[in-house]
Amino acid sequence: MCQKITSTLIGAVAACSILAGAAQAEDWRGWNIHVDGYPNTVAMDKFAELLSEKTGGEITLKMFHGGTLGSQPDAIEQVRLGALEVGNFNLGPIGPIAPEANVVSLPFIFKDVPHMFRVLEGEGGQRIAEGMAAKGLLPLAWYDAGARSFYNGAKPVNAPEDVEGMKVRVMNNDLYSGMISELGGNPSPMAFAEVYQSLKTGVIDGAENNWPSYESTGHYEVAPYYSLSQHLIIPECICINADVYEGLSDEMKAAVAEAAQESAALQRQLWAEREASSREKVEAAGVTTNEVVDKAPFQAAMAPVYEGYLAANPDLRPLVELIQSTD
Numbered sequence: 001m002c003q004k005i006t007s008t009l010i011g012a013v014a015a016c017s018i019l020a021g022a023a024q025a026e027d028w029r030g031w032n033i034h035v036d037g038y039p040n041t042v043a044m045d046k047f048a049e050l051l052s053e054k055t056g057g058e059i060t061l062k063m064f065h066g067g068t069l070g071s072q073p074d075a076i077e078q079v080r081l082g083a084l085e086v087g088n089f090n091l092g093p094i095g096p097i098a099p100e101a102n103v104v105s106l107p108f109i110f111k112d113v114p115h116m117f118r119v120l121e122g123e124g125g126q127r128i129a130e131g132m133a134a135k136g137l138l139p140l141a142w143y144d145a146g147a148r149s150f151y152n153g154a155k156p157v158n159a160p161e162d163v164e165g166m167k168v169r170v171m172n173n174d175l176y177s178g179m180i181s182e183l184g185g186n187p188s189p190m191a192f193a194e195v196y197q198s199l200k201t202g203v204i205d206g207a208e209n210n211w212p213s214y215e216s217t218g219h220y221e222v223a224p225y226y227s228l229s230q231h232l233i234i235p236e237c238i239c240i241n242a243d244v245y246e247g248l249s250d251e252m253k254a255a256v257a258e259a260a261q262e263s264a265a266l267q268r269q270l271w272a273e274r275e276a277s278s279r280e281k282v283e284a285a286g287v288t289t290n291e292v293v294d295k296a297p298f299q300a301a302m303a304p305v306y307e308g309y310l311a312a313n314p315d316l317r318p319l320v321e322l323i324q325s326t327d
């Protein structure tokens with residue numbers, strides 16, 4: 001009932017929240033882009049299960065996997081507006097909405113995944129979360145999405161010159177388009193669901209993603225050169241509509257937060273396993289992988305991307321510096 005109100009009338013979210021405070025049952029709907037068996041899919045289902053358990057059935061969540069409720073940018077809007085309550089989002093497509101969250105999309109800003117989690121657990125994470133919440137999207141917990149690397153159908157990428165003239169798909173975010181342009185390639189922002197066909201038909205030459213997504217989408221079949229550039233390490237969230245969360249009683253808030261934390265702990269464990277098994281699977285299928293031994297020229301080429309971000313968001317320079325100075 002609550003859900004019907006929110007899906008038709010944005011202004012009714014507050015009314016919904018008040019009802020929730022009065023312990024009315026809430027039926028939430030959640031978005032996820034990934035297929036069955038993917039770590040995020042399993043962990044979001046666990047989140048749904050834990051929510052019912054910990055709230056004594058007062059909150060139930062029906063998950064819609066495989067992007068069936070729309071593309072990621074659309075789903076982000078739907079959660080912000082309250083048409084959906086929850087989503088597992090990558091911070092990449094959130095960046096254009098919340099400049100604080102966009103800091104994670106600066107190429108090479110994190111040294112590695114543990115560094116990213118140290119930042120997220122500290123003041124940097126707090127700042128990013130506040131920036132997102134101010135735009136209606138509250139992160140309840142952080143998921144691991146590893147590091148993203150380039151892949152294409154023609155040759156290994158070892159140096160920026162290898163990207164020259166290549167048409168590379170990116171997620172919707174100007175920072176990624178800038179990143180490809182600075183390497184001499186042609187960026188092609190595109191929905192995740194369209195990438196396989198576009199690689200197959202030659203609409204694009206390459207794309208970039210982590211091991212599990214490279215494998216689960218079948219992209220490896222049509223772009224069998226995977227080069228470990230690890231240029232982006234982007235966290236993901238379980239995100240909730242901020243008004244829906246704020247309208248909950250303290251007890252319910254705690255239950256929701258706890259369910260999200262437990263889901264994230266499971267996701268990170270499954271992620272580590274899947275990174276290894278995805279790599280094994282694609283290599284067994286004949287994919288050529290290469291280490292990018294010298295990342296310095298890639299990093300140096302990113303200076304204009306950083307400058308552009310800081311020029312547009314001068315107040316976020318301390319956040320960039322905080323991340324860079326975090327051990």
Ligand code: BDP
Pocket residue numbers: 033072089090145171191192208209210213236
């Ligand atoms: C995957 C992310 C997913 C993105 C996808 C993409 O988990 O949220 O939609 O990459 O490249 O790694 O669009």
